[in-house]
Amino acid sequence: MSADTTDAEARERLIDLAAEFYDQFAAGQIPEMTLPTRSKSNIEYDPESGVWVYGDRTSTRSANSVRGARKLLKAAYTIEFLARQLDEDRSSTLRELYYLSESWDAEDAHFSDQDESNQLVEDLEIVSGVTREDFHMRPEESGATLMGPLLIREQTRRGEREIHCQEDVGEGGYQIPNNPDTIEFLDHDIELVLCVETGGMRDRLVENGFDEAYDTMVVHLKGQPARATRRITKRLHDELDVPVVVFTDGDPWSYRIYGSVAYGSIKSAHLSEYLATPEADFVGIQPEDIVEYDLPTDPLADSDVNALESELDDPRFTTDYWKEQIELQLDIGKKAEQQALASRGLDFVTDEYLPERLSEMGVV
Amino acid sequence: MSADTTDAEARERLIDLAAEFYDQFAAGQIPEMTLPTRSKSNIEYDPESGVWVYGDRTSTRSANSVRGARKLLKAAYTIEFLARQLDEDRSSTLRELYYLSESWDAEDAHFSDQDESNQLVEDLEIVSGVTREDFHMRPEESGATLMGPLLIREQTRRGEREIHCQEDVGEGGYQIPNNPDTIEFLDHDIELVLCVETGGMRDRLVENGFDEAYDTMVVHLKGQPARATRRITKRLHDELDVPVVVFTDGDPWSYRIYGSVAYGSIKSAHLSEYLATPEADFVGIQPEDIVEYDLPTDPLADSDVNALESELDDPRFTTDYWKEQIELQLDIGKKAEQQALASRGLDFVTDEYLPERLSEMGVV
Numbered sequence: 231m232s233a234d235t236t237d238a239e240a241r242e243r244l245i246d247l248a249a250e251f252y253d254q255f256a257a258g259q260i261p262e263m264t265l266p267t268r269s270k271s272n273i274e275y276d277p278e279s280g281v282w283v284y285g286d287r288t289s290t291r292s293a294n295s296v297r298g299a300r301k302l303l304k305a306a307y308t309i310e311f312l313a314r315q316l317d318e319d320r321s322s323t324l325r326e327l328y329y330l331s332e333s334w335d336a337e338d339a340h341f342s343d344q345d346e347s348n349q350l351v352e353d354l355e356i357v358s359g360v361t362r363e364d365f366h367m368r369p370e371e372s373g374a375t376l377m378g379p380l381l382i383r384e385q386t387r388r389g390e391r392e393i394h395c396q397e398d399v400g401e402g403g404y405q406i407p408n409n410p411d412t413i414e415f416l417d418h419d420i421e422l423v424l425c426v427e428t429g430g431m432r433d434r435l436v437e438n439g440f441d442e443a444y445d446t447m448v449v450h451l452k453g454q455p456a457r458a459t460r461r462i463t464k465r466l467h468d469e470l471d472v473p474v475v476v477f478t479d480g481d482p483w484s485y486r487i488y489g490s491v492a493y494g495s496i497k498s499a500h501l502s503e504y505l506a507t508p509e510a511d512f513v514g515i516q517p518e519d520i521v522e523y524d525l526p527t528d529p530l531a532d533s534d535v536n537a538l539e540s541e542l543d544d545p546r547f548t549t550d551y552w553k554e555q556i557e558l559q560l561d562i563g564k565k566a567e568q569q570a571l572a573s574r575g576l577d578f579v580t581d582e583y584l585p586e587r588l589s590e591m592g593v594v
Numbered sequence: 595m596s597a598d599t600t601d602a603e604a605r606e607r608l609i610d611l612a613a614e615f616y617d618q619f620a621a622g623q624i625p626e627m628t629l630p631t632r633s634k635s636n637i638e639y640d641p642e643s644g645v646w647v648y649g650d651r652t653s654t655r656s657a658n659s660v661r662g663a664r665k666l667l668k669a670a671y672t673i674e675f676l677a678r679q680l681d682e683d684r685s686s687t688l689r690e691l692y693y694l695s696e697s698w699d700a701e702d703a704h705f706s707d708q709d710e711s712n713q714l715v716e717d718l719e720i721v722s723g724v725t726r727e728d729f730h731m732r733p734e735e736s737g738a739t740l741m742g743p744l745l746i747r748e749q750t751r752r753g754e755r756e757i758h759c760q761e762d763v764g765e766g767g768y769q770i771p772n773n774p775d776t777i778e779f780l781d782h783d784i785e786l787v788l789c790v791e792t793g794g795m796r797d798r799l800v801e802n803g804f805d806e807a808y809d810t811m812v813v814h815l816k817g818q819p820a821r822a823t824r825r826i827t828k829r830l831h832d833e834l835d836v837p838v839v840v841f842t843d844g845d846p847w848s849y850r851i852y853g854s855v856a857y858g859s860i861k862s863a864h865l866s867e868y869l870a871t872p873e874a875d876f877v878g879i880q881p882e883d884i885v886e887y888d889l890p891t892d893p894l895a896d897s898d899v900n901a902l903e904s905e906l907d908d909p910r911f912t913t914d915y916w917k918e919q920i921e922l923q924l925d926i927g928k929k930a931e932q933q934a935l936a937s938r939g940l941d942f943v944t945d946e947y948l949p950e951r952l953s954e955m956g957v958v
Contacts, residue, residue, distance in 0.1 A: 321801060323794035326936040332890050333937055370794045375769055384764040387801065391764055398762065400748040400755055401776070405739055405766025408797065412765070430687040430734045433772065437685060437751065526696050569689045573696040576686055 235364045241316040243358040244309045244365070251302060261302055262292035265356055266500070273499045275545060280508030282493050282546060284500060291353075300338050301350075307331070307339040308350055312365045321366035321408075324348050356500045363409040363457070373406030373458030377436050378447030379419035380466075385412045392416065395447070401436065403450070410462040415469055421445040422593060423466045424584075425510070427453065427478035427487055431568045431579070438580040444594060451478075454487055457498075460505040463491060467507045473593050474507050477584075480515030480525075481565035482537035485547070485556075488512045493546045513587050517559035520566045523583070526573050527564035534565060599728045605680040607722040608673045608729070615666060625666055626656035629720055630864070637863045639909060644872030646857050646910060648864060655717075664702050665714075671695070671703040672714055676729045685730035685772075688712050720864045727773040727821070737770030737822030741800050742811030743783035744830075749776045756780070759811070765800065767814070774826040779833055785809040786957060787830045788948075789874070791817065791842040791851055795932045795943070802944040808958060815842075818851055821862070824869040827855060831871045837957050838871050841948075844879030844889075845929035846901035849911070849920075852876045857910045877951050881923035884930045887947070890937050891928035898929060 247263075254261040266272065266284035276283045293299040311330065315322060322330070328347040331340045341347040355362055380395045384407060395404040407413070424446050426432045432450040435441065441448050449463055467474045476491050478484035489495075492510040494502035520527055530538070538556050541547045547556065559565070571579045588594040611627075618625040630636065630648035640647045657663040675694065679686060686694070692711040695704045705711040719726055744759045748771060759768040771777070788810050790796045796814040799805065805812050813827055831838045840855050842848035853859075856874040858866035884891055894902070902920050905911045911920065923929070935943040952958040 320940065321797075322936070322940055323797065323933065325794050325931070325933045326798070326940060329890055329931075329934050329936040330940070333939065368794070368797055370792065373766075386765045387803075388760070388806075391762070393762070393764060396752070398755070398757070400757060400769060401750045401771040402737070402769025405764060405769050407765040428734065430689050430732070433685075433687065433732055434690070439751075442752075526693055567689070567693075569687065570693050572686070572690040572693040575697065576684065576690060576694070 235360055237316045237319065237364075237366075240358075240360045240364040241313050243360050244313050244316075244354070247354070247358055248306055248309045251306065260292055260294050262290050262294075262298075263302065263305065263353070263357060264288050264290050265353055268496070268499070270496055273496055273545070276502075279503050281502035281506040282496075282499055283502055303336065303339050304331070304341065304346075304350060305354065307334050307336065308347075308354065312354075312367075315366050319366075321368055323368045323370055324351060325370060327351070327367070352497075352500075361501060361504055363411060363461075366409075368408040369456055369458070373408070373410065373456045373462065374450040374452040375403035375405055375432075376447060376449055376462070377403040377432075378423075378441045379445055380415060380447060381417040383414045383416055385414075396441065403436070403448075406458050406462055408458055410458050410465065413462070413465075415465075418447075418470055419445050420447045420466070420470055420472050422588070423447045423449060423463060423472055423474040424513075425449045425451050425455070425463055425474065425476045425491060426568075427451050427484055428568060431477070434569075434572075434576070434579060438577060440580045440584070443580075447472075451476075451487060451491070455491060457501075457505060460491055460507075463510070464505060464507045467509060474510040475513045475588070475591070475593060476510055477513040477568060478515065479565070479567045480517060480520055480559075481530075481567075482534055482541055482556075484515075485512075485541060485552075486537075489544070489546045511591055511593070513584070513591070515566050515568055515570070517555045517562065519583075519587075520564055521558075521562065523571070523574065525566040525570040527566045527570070530559070530563050530565055535560065599724055601680045601683065601728075601730075604722075604724045604728040605677050607724050608677050608680075608718070611718070611722055612670055612673045615670065624656055624658045626654050626658075626662075627666065627669065627717070627721060628652050628654050629717055632860070632863070634860055637860055637909070640866075643867050645866035645870040646860075646863055647866055667700065667703050668695070668705065668710075668714060669718065671698050671700065672711075672718065676718075676731075679730050683730075685732050687732045687734055688715060689734060691715070691731070716861075716864075725865060725868055727775060727825075730773075732772040733820055733822065737772070737774065737820045737826065738814040738816040739767035739769055739796075740811060740813055740826070741767040741796075742787075742805045743809055744779065744811060745781040747778045747780055749778075760805065767800070767812075770822050770826055772822055774822050774829065777826070777829075779829075782811075782834055783809050784811045784830070784834055784836050786952070787811045787813060787827060787836055787838040788877075789813045789815050789819075789827055789838065789840045789855060790932075791815050791848055792932060795841070798933075798936075798940070798943060802941060804944045804948070807944075811836075815840075815851060815855070819855060821865075821869060824855055824871075827874070828869060828871045831873060838874040839877045839952070839955070839957060840874055841877045841932060842879065843929070843931045844881060844884055844923075845894075845931075846898055846905055846920075848879075849876075849905060849916075850901075853908070853910045875955055875957070877948070877955070879930050879932055879934070881919045881926065883947075883951075884928055885922075885926065887935070887938065889930040889934040891930045891934070894923070894927050894929055899924065
């Protein structure tokens, strides 16, 4: 995966895939497509890149059954659609692709549900090494917003736009486009990238001027972050050489949000090098903070306990730090939201909590 | 409710409420607060404003029980907090208010859960006639985005920003701030405001340049629209004197989205005049369109059928138009998403569907 795949290159890689089916036919072989097996047991840590990637196990889609042949037919139609889309500089959503298949002449090529078309596009990403964004496939929901000392240039269909992410935007911030690789970073004063889970906390940091006081780029994650949000976070880290920290609620679901920013997800392990920021650190809310700051809490539900226990087995959380924090949380049986810091006043988070935590972490 | 309530006025109305408790005490009366009863049976159509408002039934919160006294104590503390917040030109979220109550000295004033604090803020809106936004209470999640021929000036904490919602924004558009009354409309070429439910369709319209071709302001509703999104839609209609239409999926939940834009909701009937745009028309997806354009569909689930049947009784849907459409949908037993129009090609929605529907409706 590379950020600078051009439309022509993406198109060529797709056509190469179709050409491979053709060559297999021509050589009298049954066409097939080989993919890494996409299960938890087949993802492993790659020490070189510092992210989780697929292991060596593979699965094969072969035309030696009606079901397999239909899958390859759908792949061929989808490749044709994507190649034309790139040719015409158009784009579309995954859902549009699903519906659009209804207009294809071969009825066997119609997708039976959207899971099938989504899965196929992921398969094509994996075998072609080109991201969905480079196929011009848009997600249903766009990324979140940025607020911080960064001047960008965005290539839009209507021409170039130069936007400063503090001075040229309203209080809502700069809306990350679906494909953040249309953005170029022109100039910046960023010392720290702070990814924030909730809208309420993002607004608190902006109202309190944390982005100005600490030269911080505030990235709103908006819950589980969209691909566009993870991608721009990685680019900020890699291209500007600045630290990235993640600030979420203190519960197992939020630790997964941190995990998906830092290490990627099983579902998109093929994209880890493109989306994951392994250097990203976790600020909190830590179970330790719940105790130390005596935060208002809710009791852990059974589903929270199960999720914490399964995190103890998750290769992304097998560090001493996470083992200690998760065991502490199971022990105290409590969770806390990031906005619970307001129980100590509206400025506590920006005047005390974040400065203390960030200096402990050696970030500021 | 008025858009131009100043901070000083909002503060004064809150202090007036507290003064009323004081006067009741001073006169030897048990303090109480009277509110309209907030149930479906107590909302009624106001022909003058064209929206649904509370009827004549009222409920009284009195300090003649421990429970009631505690409610009024919480109200007094909340009023004090809000008055100080306005004084200091700060703001906060509903969730922060809930947590902040933990820091109040009277333990009886702490909120027991967030429903309680949310409800109290709504009560204060109703009795004071000042909106939550004018108390500087922010929602958890911000509004959606705008893309269209409009130049605005936003008052931010960092000064004024002039932003053109096509020329000065990226493909993601202009992010609506939490309180859209900080925006002034400076100049525009808007002929039509088109509110769109899904992100995929919003992106389709922008990619196909519908906003440019039809001088249209595309408002992304993002599912059930936030208050900020409904407020700005109403302001676009009222201040610029332009038609508003709503474009959603073709299912009962989406008709409710239209309903909340046009007529307001039971929960916020006290805000209808501030948030609702009764002149807003429904474009589709109409059940009629499912038949006419032979769209790909899903069968109605039991919950869909129940929701449609309850809409037949909902005062917001008692027109001949809705009766006909809902009965047709129950009859065919199907629903369709707006992106299902892609089954006729990616340009069908902008080249045929919308122009046809809008000209049928007399809008373009």
